[in-house]
Amino acid sequence: MAVNIPILKLYNCLLVSIQWELDDQTALQFQENLLQKIHETGAVGVVIDLTSVDMIDSFIAKVLGDVINMSKLMGARVVLTGIQPAVAITLVELGIHLQDVRTALDLEKGLETLQRELEE
Amino acid sequence: MAVNIPILKLYNCLLVSIQWELDDQTALQFQENLLQKIHETGAVGVVIDLTSVDMIDSFIAKVLGDVINMSKLMGARVVLTGIQPAVAITLVELGIHLQDVRTALDLEKGLETLQRELEE
Secondary structure, three states: OOOOOOEEEEOOEEEEEOOOOOOHHHHHHHHHHHHHHHHHHOOOEEEEEOOOOOOOOHHHHHHHHHHHHHHHHOOOEEEEEOOOHHHHHHHHHOOOOOOOOEEEOOHHHHHHHHHHHHHO | OOOOOOEEEEOOEEEEEOOOOOOHHHHHHHHHHHHHHHHHHOOOEEEEEOOOOOOOOHHHHHHHHHHHHHHHHOOOEEEEEOOOHHHHHHHHHOOOOOOOOEEEOOHHHHHHHHHHHHHO
């Protein structure tokens, strides 16, 4: 069963908190849903919170990198929050550097970072 | 498989968006998780967004009524948002009147309602 990851709309931003291990199908569904939601709501920012994700595999890392680039193409800035050590290691080792992506410690700080970015 | 519904902490509030039909096990797990999270974070407010819930059965309605009362006992105010007609009908027909519960149209308005409540 592919479970949809809830995407919350708050003002002009979308909030996503990934609170369980993603399987491939769920990750792809999430990618599609997020882009669809950006299109529907005209959101200009997205915060993806990974606090509860202990580790990711190469496929999920790629999907995550992709969805960030796709969101940017659609005009939404992405902030990743709560990246744990093992996740950071996987991302860098796989060559997914997420160079232009802002990161922050938690959801609050992620939203603040996003608001600052958008005001610039 | 019981899926945990993500609970987001934002400042002193918790945000929950229920975006699929709840089965009994998931609802009970949600109840436990929410109360645990209130305890852990010391949150003073909870917004439960039901926008994507088309209908609920009597068991889910009862769990929802219970979790609201339990949250109140723990010192957190609850705002329900996005209640759809069929859900409102079910709640009232089952005698779950949620008398002291604030409701609002969507997540933004729910958070505003909560902030106003907390300032009083």
